[in-house]
Amino acid sequence: MSQTHTPPQVAILGAGLIGAAWAALFQHHGADVRVWDPVPEALSGVRARMAAPLEQLAQVAPDAGPPGKLTLCDTLADAVSHADLIQENAPENAALKHALFAQVEPLMGRDAVLASSTSALTWSDLAPGLNDPARLITAHPFNPPHLVPLVEIYGTDLDRIARAEAIYRAAERVPVRLKKDATGHIANRLASALWREAVFMVQDGIAEVEAIDTALVNGPGLRWSVLGAHMAYHLGGGAGGMAGYLAHLGPSQERRWAALGTPSLTPDVQKALVDGVAREAAGRDIPELEAARDTALIAMLRARREAPHV
Amino acid sequence: MSQTHTPPQVAILGAGLIGAAWAALFQHHGADVRVWDPVPEALSGVRARMAAPLEQLAQVAPDAGPPGKLTLCDTLADAVSHADLIQENAPENAALKHALFAQVEPLMGRDAVLASSTSALTWSDLAPGLNDPARLITAHPFNPPHLVPLVEIYGTDLDRIARAEAIYRAAERVPVRLKKDATGHIANRLASALWREAVFMVQDGIAEVEAIDTALVNGPGLRWSVLGAHMAYHLGGGAGGMAGYLAHLGPSQERRWAALGTPSLTPDVQKALVDGVAREAAGRDIPELEAARDTALIAMLRARREAPHV
Structure with a gap:
């Protein structure tokens, strides 16, 4: 203009x-x-x-x-x-x-x-x-x-x-x-839902805290930085897209939801979480971890300027 | 050697x-x-x-x-x-x-x-x-x-x-x-838990499919590409780290978990998901979406070589 x-x-x-x-x-x-x-x-x-x-x-x-x-x-x-x-x-x-x-x-x-x-x-x-x-x-x-x-x-x-x-x-x-007022807006509802299962896996002995974080950052987290969750299932449906996914795998997804866990933040679970992030931090204090996060985020944001997310 | x-x-x-x-x-x-x-x-x-x-x-x-x-x-x-x-x-x-x-x-x-x-x-x-x-x-x-x-x-x-x-x-x-055999291993349990809430927000009318994906890719998904979920709560606890977070916000997190939804893949919900990803795809077919995903992933992986995740 x-x-x-x-x-x-x-x-x-x-x-x-x-x-x-x-x-x-x-x-x-x-x-x-x-x-x-x-x-x-x-x-x-x-x-x-x-x-x-x-x-x-x-x-x-x-x-x-x-x-x-x-x-x-x-x-x-x-x-x-x-x-x-x-x-x-x-x-x-x-x-x-x-x-x-x-x-x-x-x-x-x-x-x-x-x-x-x-x-x-x-x-x-x-x-x-x-x-x-x-x-x-x-x-x-x-x-x-x-x-x-x-x-x-x-x-x-x-x-x-x-x-x-x-x-x-x-x-x-x-x-x-948002179309409707909601506690946690969108992002913290998603974060809370994911963390519930992450804590459950610690409580249930499926994996260590640091293994779960490593899996997230090198797997679904990395993919969610370029592709939304709904869109990922659209691509997971092959040529049929989301409709194909829901027709073939919708029922198994509902069974999977039913099999997810509901953890409690008991003293034992709290200790496992605190000990786990301490191992993962490997001596780095909060300001060092925040600095590492920001450096990595800046690199990702610069990459996104070259190749936008889906 | x-x-x-x-x-x-x-x-x-x-x-x-x-x-x-x-x-x-x-x-x-x-x-x-x-x-x-x-x-x-x-x-x-x-x-x-x-x-x-x-x-x-x-x-x-x-x-x-x-x-x-x-x-x-x-x-x-x-x-x-x-x-x-x-x-x-x-x-x-x-x-x-x-x-x-x-x-x-x-x-x-x-x-x-x-x-x-x-x-x-x-x-x-x-x-x-x-x-x-x-x-x-x-x-x-x-x-x-x-x-x-x-x-x-x-x-x-x-x-x-x-x-x-x-x-x-x-x-x-x-x-x-994994320390223990588990259906969905780690990553698909996390993906399934997150998608359950993403589908619930569509069913409950909190947000459109494409708004949820946009929020994820520009918010928690981006951050999970550099920082795990447990570690994010460690940083969310301020100077007290995970222990501080659990002491101050553990009870509110448990209330939040209880308030998350349990959707059903009813015909109406399935239609909302299929229509939503179609709007989000904006005419791009599956191979085009996959190509966009891969281009963005490659840029992110190259950025990560310069600045590793936390």
């Missing part, structure tokens, strides 16, 4: 790790970012927490153009008054978020979107915090938010959802819509 | 798609490969079916050294008599495999390993086919076998397992051991 665009105005509420990752992401992709946190020390530390994400973003998206402006705001009004998108990253406590929303709502623009990063809560849990719940969407990132592209979205105002999606897409995120 | 090694001698029984992928893999990595199939047309067609896998392997592992020798064998004895590893890829029918094993066992070397690629059957299903079941292991690849590194192994003779693992590792596979 030939017209000049003003960059999106994005407010980040909460300057912890998730807030800092969002701030780095939006700034790297040219948005004007205004950050607010009720704790002055948290606010002043956000630049330091943004440094590593900004460095990583330069590797993942080196062609993003000039970065946007970053402003640390002492007042909530200063952060949200002119924002198109307000990304909220407060602690996972509905009462606390309701109280914050009650402050934000009178300050935000008529067409602005208030987007909650909430993982554990749902839109229905949060909507009572606003006079006009249509202003609210849930927009859940997957950790680390500046690297993993997914943003899971639910809300009731389709125009607002579309405006938010455009802002996420401009920051190279992949927004995905 | 300074001594000269003789290349591993690998027999491939069954010259269909899986057998051809194994044959290409082992040949590319320098093994001497002897292929046998009871159907002459299947045997003579194997070179054609190996062409694309060999081309892809040249991209994934360009530094593999000179390829091994490929021999198409008219008799089973000619294929297996001198083999260190016999990789069986017969149809998934226990009686048929038992009959094949009865022919193989008197022909194979005393220390050789008979490895079944079986997906649906277990070691316990197959062991009755041999006089000496210690000769048998299950060694299940994940499709497509020449690209996805995982090989899931179960058997009772640890020396034979170790010898087989060395041959798989020389072909850049990642062998993973």
